[in-house]
Amino acid sequence: MGFPTKSLFVLYVLVFFTHLEPIPLAESAPDFTTLIYKGCAKQAFSDPTGLYSQALSALFGSLVSQSTKAKFFKTTSGSGQTSINGLFQCRGDLSNSDCYNCVSNLPVLTDKLCGRTIAARVQLSGCYILYEVSGFTQISGFEMLYKTCGATNVAGSGFEERRDTAFSVLENGVASGHGFYTTNYQSVYVLGQCEGDVGDSDCGECVKSAVQRAQVECGSSISGQIYLHKCFISYSYYANGIPRRSSSSTTSLSSPSAGTGQNTGKTVAIILGGAAGVGFLVIFLLFARGLMKKHDDS
Incomplete structure (x- = not known):
């Protein structure tokens, strides 16, 4: 003896909806690497022996390494007249991983934007880097x-x-x-x-x-x-x-506008998911109605 028609309908619905995948919600990762400004010294350093380049590369490596565990770090690389002072800082609300992802962009970007100048500062939306050779003229903190x-x-x-x-x-x-x-x-x-x-x-x-x-x-x-x-x-x-x-x-x-966009994306996904569910339910109701009619006619 077959299943009663209503039980058959319930079974079809359960089997079908058990295999439905939820529509994924688009999560837009915040972008902390937008360039805000650059400041490059006009003078490039003379580096016939490559000591400045070595000191700068070592400085960048140290700063990037420290960005995995700190949001601010200041250090000096090289020695004597070829020493270079540098630092990085991340925005106060960034996680360690976001801080690292932000800072790790800065060495290549600084070289691209400023070249091998005696001082440079590159500010992104989530972090910045600053370096200057020993003896570089200091400016006011309020500048x-x-x-x-x-x-x-x-x-x-x-x-x-x-x-x-x-x-x-x-x-x-x-x-x-x-x-x-x-x-x-x-x-x-x-x-x-x-x-x-x-x-x-x-x-x-x-x-x-x-x-x-x-x-x-x-x-x-x-x-x-x-x-x-x-x-x-x-x-x-x-x-x-x-x-x-x-x-x-x-x-x-x-920026709050970014948060708004993310919430809007979630709302749209939920609406689409709900609409799809309702559509499938209507189809199965019509299907069940047809089955019941055939059963009654037999």
């Missing part, structure tokens, strides 16, 4: 190296007051946070970071100087980034509220 301001202005609506309040919190927070801090206030997202060997008090002063530069240089721009020699800050204003960020610790300081 501005790079700025960028959003093209859109937010005139009125109390934006500048909200931004300045967020800046005030940032100035205090970066000192108590030992060189790295991020927060948001009424749709204004800010972050600041100081070079790893800068003391808390000096860090607060550096960020304060960067904030003042942002207020003057960017005015009512919707976003801005200010890079001084020893610290940097960035801010972004979101009129509709700061989008929810990914739960991943490595993306907690990514």
Whole structure:
């Protein structure tokens, strides 16, 4: 005796849906290697014996190696007049693996962008590298190296007051946070970071100087980034509220727009998966109806 029609339908549904694969959700990895700016000395080093090249290669190797276990490292390679000082720093929220992936791009990129100059600095979105030969002229920690301001202005609506309040919190927070801090206030997202060997008090002063530069240089721009020699800050204003960020610790300081895109991708995948499921269910309902009709006619 055969299965009852309703039981047959249930069996078909169970067998089919047991073999369905869930639609994978597209996870977009955050990109920490976007080039922000480069700073290259005009003078190339004279290296007839190859000692500078050897010292620089050894320096790069040491920095990349240390990036697997630290977010800031400073060292010297070579000796005497051919010694080269260098450092790297990763953004405070990067994991060790993300830090390494970021820093490992810098030696080749620095050589490509600057060549064999006596000093160079290359800043990516997640890390930077700096080196200079012994005796290179030092600059103030408050020296501005790079700025960028959003093209859109937010005139009125109390934006500048909200931004300045967020800046005030940032100035205090970066000192108590030992060189790295991020927060948001009424749709204004800010972050600041100081070079790893800068003391808390000096860090607060550096960020304060960067904030003042942002207020003057960017005015009512919707976003801005200010890079001084020893610290940097960035801010972004979101009129509709700061989008929810990914739960991943490595993306907690990514641009909120990137987080929005990732959530949108997940939503689309879920909708497509749900639509496919409903479609299959309708097909099986029609199939079962046909079976029941044939059974009744027999």
